[in-house]
Structures are given as C-alpha cells and as structure tokens.
Amino acid sequence: xxxxxxxxxxxxxxxRAANLPCNHSTISGNEYVYWYRQIHSxxxxxxxxxxxxxETNEMASLIITEDRKSSTLILPHATLRDxxxxxxxxxxxxxxxxxxxxFGQGTILTVHP
Amino acid sequence: EAQVTQNxxxxxxxxxxxxxxxxxxxxxxxxxxxxxxxxxxGLRQIYYSMNVEVTDKGDVPEGYKxxxxxxxxxxxxxxxxxxxxxxxxxxxSSSGLGGxxxxxxxxxxxxxx
Numbered sequence: 001x002x003x004x005x006x007x008x009x010x011x012x013x014x015x016r017a018a019n020l021p022c023n024h025s026t027i028s029g030n031e032y033v034y035w036y037r038q039i040h041s042x043x044x045x046x047x048x049x050x051x052x053x054x055e056t057n058e059m060a061s062l063i064i065t066e067d068r069k070s071s072t073l074i075l076p077h078a079t080l081r082d083x084x085x086x087x088x089x090x091x092x093x094x095x096x097x098x099x100x101x102x103f104g105q106g107t108i109l110t111v112h113p
Numbered sequence: 114e115a116q117v118t119q120n121x122x123x124x125x126x127x128x129x130x131x132x133x134x135x136x137x138x139x140x141x142x143x144x145x146x147x148x149x150x151x152x153x154x155g156l157r158q159i160y161y162s163m164n165v166e167v168t169d170k171g172d173v174p175e176g177y178k179x180x181x182x183x184x185x186x187x188x189x190x191x192x193x194x195x196x197x198x199x200x201x202x203x204x205x206s207s208s209g210l211g212g213x214x215x216x217x218x219x220x221x222x223x224x225x226x
Contacts, residue, residue, distance in 0.1 A: 029118070041201055041222075043117075043203055043205075043219050044215075046214040069218065087155075087156070102172060103156035103157070104155060105157075107152075
C-alpha cells in the first residue's frame with residue numbers, strides 16, 4: 001500500500017512561510033505526489049501536485065527531492081485561514097492498484113497571530 | 114458550477130436498517146471514490162470506480178456496497194448498518210488518474226444507533 005509519513009502537528013506564525021514535510025520512500029516512478037488540506041470537517045481541498053519537478057501555483061509551492069522519496073509543501077505567507085490538516089498522498093498513473101488511495105494521518109498546521 | 118453533491122448530509126438510523134448515500138458529480142468524471150473519516154484514523158478509502166460498471170475495493174470495504182450504473186452517480190449502500198459504521202463519509206471524483214485532482218463532496222455524517 002502506498003504510504004506517506006508526516007509530522008502530526010506543526011505551528012507557524014502568521015505571515016511566515018509554513019514548510020510541511022512528507023516522506024514517501026515507497027513511491028514509484030509513475031506516481032504523483034499530491035497535497036490536500038481539510039479545514040474542520042469539510043471535504044478535502046486540492047492544493048498542488050507534482051511528479052518530478054518542483055511546482056508552484058497561487059496557493060503553494062511543492063519541492064520534491066531528486067530521489068523522489070520526500071517532498072515539502074510550502075505556504076509562502078501563512079494566514080490564520082491556512083489552519084487545517086494537510087495530507088500528502090501519492091497516486092499512480094497506471095498499474096493494478098492505481099485507483100486505490102491511502103491517506104495518512106496528515107499534519108495539523110496551526111497558524112497563530 | 115462544477116461540484117460533487119452528497120445526500121443526505123446528516124443521517125441518524127438504527128442498526129440493520131438498509132440505507133443509501135447518494136453521490137453525484139456534474140463534471141463528466143470517470144473516476145469516483147468513497148472515503149470514511151474517523152477521529153484519529155484519517156481518511157480511509159472504501160471503494161472506488163474507474164468508470165461505469167468498474168468498481169474495486171479500497172482499504173475498508175467490509176459492510177459496504179457500491180454501484181456505478183451511470184457515469185455521474187456513485188451511491189454507497191449499507192445493507193445492514195452497524196454502530197461501527199458511524200462516521201463522516203466523503204465522495205470524490207476526478208477526470209482520471211495521475212496528474213488529475215480529486216474533487217470532494219461536502220460530506221455525510223452518519224450515526225447508527
């Protein structure tokens with residue numbers, strides 16, 4: 001089963017960058033790294049994803065190590081509304097179990113004033 | 114508006130009384146999936162579907178059934194609900210796998226007495 005490891009919780013001051021790490025040492029070459037977040041009990045919200053290269057969008061940046069065994073989600077200027085549980089998962093583009101997704105425990109990010 | 118809808122949003126039922134939670138998406142997505150979320154356990158995949166008439170088990174399929182007769186709908190069926198199925202349920206859809214994002218519904222909170 002695809003598994004990721006994330007720290008259970010992190011704190012960040014408002015306005016500062018939040019760097020959330022994720023280990024995914026069993027990732028395969030055709031599997032994408034995805035980040036989602038969940039605010040309270042709402043449906044998870046997509047943030048960003050990548051395969052090999054670093055990615056940036058209006059919400060965040062994603063840094064993937066060269067060996068692809070870990071990645072870091074960066075929220076460049078965290079706000080109080082970024083307080084949420086952040087999930088790192090990986091999803092394949094093919095193979096026998098590419099539809100099966102495993103969410104880990106996630107990281108509870110608390111942004112404080 | 115592109116969205117995933119679930120009904121009902123809240124449901125209280127009794128042990129053994131069959132129920133169905135509906136999920137519908139208006140984005141013509143091929144892939145759909147059901148998750149349950151419990152305190153301390155994160156999101157766990159129940160079933161997923163690659164396309165019409167194609168479904169497969171996720172991590173926790175016991176006690177659940179699904180069907181995919183139409184592309185837009187993916188109902189979750191509990192034939193004989195038990196208290197351990199009390200949970201928060203999410204449906205999700207995406208246009209494919211690998212490089213495509215999942216859109217989650219708002220959730221269905223189920224209490225089985």
